[in-house]
Amino acid sequence: xxxxxxxxxxxxxxxxxxxxxxxxxxxxxxxxxxxxxxxxxxxxxxxxxxxxxxxxxxxxxxxxxxxxxxxxxxxxxxxxxxxxxxxxxxxxxxxxxxxxxxxxxxxxxxxxxxxxxxxxxxxxxxxxxxxxxxxxxxxxxxxxxxxxxxxxxxxxxxxxxxxxxxxxxxxxxxxxxxxxxxxxxxxxxxxxxxxxxxxxxxxxxxxxxxxxxxxxxxxxxxxxxxxxxxxxxxxxxxxxxxxxxxxxxxxxxxxxxxxxxxxxxxxxxxxxxxxxxxx
Numbered sequence: 001x002x003x004x005x006x007x008x009x010x011x012x013x014x015x016x017x018x019x020x021x022x023x024x025x026x027x028x029x030x031x032x033x034x035x036x037x038x039x040x041x042x043x044x045x046x047x048x049x050x051x052x053x054x055x056x057x058x059x060x061x062x063x064x065x066x067x068x069x070x071x072x073x074x075x076x077x078x079x080x081x082x083x084x085x086x087x088x089x090x091x092x093x094x095x096x097x098x099x100x101x102x103x104x105x106x107x108x109x110x111x112x113x114x115x116x117x118x119x120x121x122x123x124x125x126x127x128x129x130x131x132x133x134x135x136x137x138x139x140x141x142x143x144x145x146x147x148x149x150x151x152x153x154x155x156x157x158x159x160x161x162x163x164x165x166x167x168x169x170x171x172x173x174x175x176x177x178x179x180x181x182x183x184x185x186x187x188x189x190x191x192x193x194x195x196x197x198x199x200x201x202x203x204x205x206x207x208x209x210x211x212x213x214x215x216x217x218x219x220x221x222x223x224x225x226x227x228x229x230x231x232x233x234x235x236x237x238x239x240x241x242x243x244x245x246x247x248x249x250x251x252x253x254x255x256x257x258x259x260x261x262x263x264x265x266x267x268x269x270x271x272x273x274x275x276x277x278x279x
Contacts, residue, residue: 010053013047013052014052014059016047016048017044017047017052017056017060018044018063020043020044021063021067022067024037024040024041025070028040028067028068029071038068038092041064041067041092041096042095042096045057045060045064045096045099045103046099046103048060048100049099049100049101049104050104050107053104054101054104054105057099057100057103057104060096060100061096061097061100062093064092064096065089065092065093065096068089069085069089072085120179120193120194122172122175122176123176123179123194124176124183125179125193125200126191126192126193127193127194128194130193131193131201131254134191134193134203135151135203135250135253135254138203138250139246139249139250139253142243142246143246146245148207148209148243148244149206149207149242149243149246149253150207150209150212150240150242151204151240151243151253151254151256151257152201152204152238152239152240152241152257153195153199153201153202153238153254153257153261154178154199154201154202154236154237155236155237155261155264156174156198156199156236157236157265157270158233158234159197159198159234161233162232162233162234166232170232174230174232174234175194177226177230179192181219181222181226182200185218185219186204186215187204189205190202190205199258199261201254208242208244209240209274209276212240212274213274216240216272217272220236220238220272223236235269235270237261237269237271238271238272238273239258239260239263239264239272239275240272240273240275241253241257241274241275242274242275242276242277243277244276244277244278244279245277245278245279246277247277247279256277
């Protein structure tokens with residue numbers, strides 16, 4: 001579904017670009033021999049390449065060069081020799097095409113940089129900034145639509161012992177495994193973040209307590225199996241709070257979840273504790 005929408009969006013952008021190039025060609029023709037609008041043909045190339053990628057940008061580049069050539073014939077400007085016009089056509093095509101490729105690569109690099117700024121470099125889970133933004137968004141939605149939202153806070157028990165006994169390389173591998181297992185077990189709408197050295201959080205939008213009691217034990221069991229398979233002496237202290245009504249801020253939601261997780265650790269670790277917040 002998402003791919004279909006993206007495909008439709010690209011087709012719309014491409015259509016706008018082609019129509020814009022045609023408009024520039026008409027204006028170029030109407031100006032006659034007074035002046036040329038050659039540089040303006042790069043505007044639709046820029047628009048399409050930036051929003052729809054290099055392939056669409058190259059298509060519009062070719063169309064722009066063809067429209068420019070046609071406008072030259074009908075504008076009343078003195079025409080140079082055919083080989084000169086052909087050279088000018090391919091020169092414009094090369095410039096516009098290179099422009100489209102460079103813009104598309106720049107956009108892709110910018111998107112990659114933005115995505116990396118939201119991801120924890122070690123585990124591939126979201127980082128704290130991205131998670132706070134998501135929780136704020138769910139906080140606003142919950143206030144507006146009165147829908148429940150659940151936060152789970154997962155603390156690794158005895159993680160320092162793993163680093164001391166096996167080394168930090170193994171510890172890093174363990175954290176990656178934890179993040180991977182959690183992301184694999186969750187639904188497409190749920191999000192996992194690493195908020196501290198050995199602490200993770202899970203956002204479950206539009207999830208009530210009963211549904212959370214089904215999802216979280218499965219995750220914890222899968223994590224426990226993974227630790228046992230690798231011989232890692234790690235257990236998990238998990239807090240789960242379902243917010244039927246949300247507190248004044250998203251940060252307060254996260255703090256409440258963290259506080260409950262630390263209460264689990266204080267009471268002996270290796271357990272899941274559930275709570276409801278109704279305002």
